[in-house]
Amino acid sequence: MYKVSEFSELTGLSKETLRYYAEVKLLEPAYINPNNNYRYYDDGSYFLAVLLVKLRKLGFSIQEMISVMEDESFTHLEYLLKEKKFKIEKQISELQLQIEEIDDFLASGMEE
Known part of the structure; x- marks a missing residue:
């Protein structure tokens, strides 16, 4: 499991972007600690994040990315x-x- 800061560094997505992606249900944390609300990501999250970074570089809008993630x-x-x-x-x-x-x-x- 990766803390948000580690995951941010690993993927190149800012903490704010990760927060926004979670908010719009594009890339949700694999686990949220109920005691302190810390968010954690796993290897599956990493592969989704890499796909999202690539889609953004290709000019996909947030809505298009959501469509891709929902359709699978x-x-x-x-x-x-x-x-x-x-x-x-x-x-x-x-x-x-x-x-x-x-x-x-x-x-x-x-x-x-």
Whole structure:
């Protein structure tokens, strides 16, 4: 079992983030000591935390992460990842068009 400070250091999630994740039932402590309310995490919690860190880096919202954790299905996660990838590719395409428009505008100004 890991104390919150140890778990925070191990996962890279701040104590505040861990508290928030517990509050929204995204990552709850494995055990809460009834005498002092200290929260403890276990190895299973660690693997969930690593997944959550990865999902955040991939741009998942808290609600999307909750959806993944509630569903516990790789098929659902795969669908969400493909959807996220499609949206990013669309954004890249739109930004590329903006770059081309800027280049065209700059080129037309230099010709005059």
